[in-house]
Amino acid sequence: MKTSKKLLLTFALLGLFSFTFNNDPNTFLNKGLNDIAKEDYLKAISNFTMAISIQNDLAVAYYHRAISKNLFGIKQGFYNSDFCLDFIDAMKYGYAPAIEKLYELGRAECFLLKSAALMPEKAFCIDISSQNINSISNQFSEFSNLVSLNASNNGLQDLGTIYNSCPYIISLDLGDNDISYIPAELSKLQYLYELNLSNNKVQNIPDELTQLEAVAFLNLRGNQLTAIPKDIGNMKAIKLLDLSLNKITKLPKSISELENLETLVLSGNPISKTEIKRLHADLPDTKIIFDVQ
Structure with missing residues (x-):
């Protein structure tokens, strides 16, 4: 679990260093979507994080970052509910599909x-x-x-x-x-x-x-x-x-x-x-x- 979190942080930092002069959030959003299609979920997380750093209320980026985090966890064989926070942000910023997806994925681990x-x-x-x-x-x-x-x-x-x-x-x-x-x-x-x-x-x-x-x-x-x-x-x-x-x-x-x-x-x-x-x-x-x- 700790190793996975370190990997997520590493790729997020790599994304920040690759910012250069490109300040169009949609560029990183589209890159992230392509990364998901290639099943490169860590890179996708990095690109969606970049899109969010440029436009903090970009709901669709939060949504797809949540999807990427969940898919990465499945691929690595663990469940990390942190992706729920991204779905919540996507909902707050008006992306309706996040509600149904959070209902589908966010209730797998219930606490007393x-x-x-x-x-x-x-x-x-x-x-x-x-x-x-x-x-x-x-x-x-x-x-x-x-x-x-x-x-x-x-x-x-x-x-x-x-x-x-x-x-x-x-x-x-x-x-x-x-x-x-x-x-x-x-x-x-x-x-x-x-x-x-x-x-x-x-x-x-x-x-x-x-x-x-x-x-x-x-x-x-x-x-x-x-x-x-x-x-x-x-x-x-x-x-x-x-x-x-x-x-x-x-x-x-x-x-x-x-x-x-x-x-x-x-x-x-x-x-x-x-x-x-x-x-x-x-x-x-x-x-x-x-x-x-």
Whole structure:
């Protein structure tokens, strides 16, 4: 591990020395992309680092440097989660593909809370599931780079203020708890990609939740919902929407705007055949799962 870090530093320094008079970040960006194609990941890291040194907010360079770091680790036979920091920077600077890629790669190494506290800046994924916890305390304020939290199967009744202390969360699992209220402030988690609130006691979804435009997987199964926000159509990234085992009779018209919706689960709701027929017409490419009446 230490040797690999030294190699990364060496190639980064080599890149700095090769700067000469070229101050075009795209030149180094393109060189880095060519290096990835050649599987020369260390050289790619060096070139992306040069691009970033010239233009600090070059999101695509952070993204591809993260990819290079991960591929280098795989090639060398180790997992180093440091690449998550580059994905976070890519997200901050507006490169949307970084969210899905971080979801795919950044959750491979999860820590229990005590272990995470030893290196809070590198605690990207934390698992506190099945620990009989009834509230998310303020101790999460030290995990500023947290991207994934599994707090399922506890006795949680509220979310605390995690939406203030952990702004980069992309995966939040709150399934199988006692949550009855979803704060509007949850919409602050602008990079949220997966939200699981299944098997809770939620009766109402705040309209503000539809501002979470990056959410691809939304699980609201097994709650006490009678309706969902009329502006659900704003959440255009949704691929899977699970509303099963609720008390919903009708869905808002804007659901037809969910152009990426692959699966809609409605089983266990008192929805009429007429409504199902309308949904099939509005969502012709979506798999709709419902009870046959």
